[in-house]
Amino acid sequence: MEKELELVRRLTHAVNKSDGAYYLWARRRGAKENALAVLYALDDGAPHSQKQICREWCMPKTTVNTIVGEFLRQGYVTLQREEHTREKIICLTEEGRAYATGLMKDLYTAERKAMEATLAQYPPEFVDAMECFAQALCEGLEAQAPG
Numbered sequence: 001m002e003k004e005l006e007l008v009r010r011l012t013h014a015v016n017k018s019d020g021a022y023y024l025w026a027r028r029r030g031a032k033e034n035a036l037a038v039l040y041a042l043d044d045g046a047p048h049s050q051k052q053i054c055r056e057w058c059m060p061k062t063t064v065n066t067i068v069g070e071f072l073r074q075g076y077v078t079l080q081r082e083e084h085t086r087e088k089i090i091c092l093t094e095e096g097r098a099y100a101t102g103l104m105k106d107l108y109t110a111e112r113k114a115m116e117a118t119l120a121q122y123p124p125e126f127v128d129a130m131e132c133f134a135q136a137l138c139e140g141l142e143a144q145a146p147g
Contacts, residue, residue: 011133025107034059036103038067042077042092043100049087058138071096 026036041053050064068090071077076096079088092100118126 025110029103031103032067034063035067035070038064038071039100039103042090042096043104047080047089047091049082049089051087053090074099076100 022036023033026033031039037057037059038053041048041057050061050068053059054061054064068077068079071090072079074095075093076099078091078093080091082089
């Protein structure tokens, strides 16, 4: 039991350190951390709804709604109605894609280098293990305090 607790503490520290690095990176570029997360989600080229971003990135609806509103006013996104639902799909505009490319280029380079360094020491399955831990943790915490 003591060994598992120490492993959880190390993992939590690593995750918080990574989150802190993203936060500082965004701040140094004049971006908000949550806006960076929404932009990161949208920059994969796939369509996303606000609900989907909230669920996948563990962000409150009000936060995502505020960021999407700011991106709409800046001309970075458009909203398209999804068929057979009230959900709207958020899409990057050309201006939004240019903004994302300019902002995220250095971030993606740093991430690639970090991944290369990690894969030089560990197998790619470490990502599967992280996803498994995150899912099990979310389920466990949700069971303790539903909703």
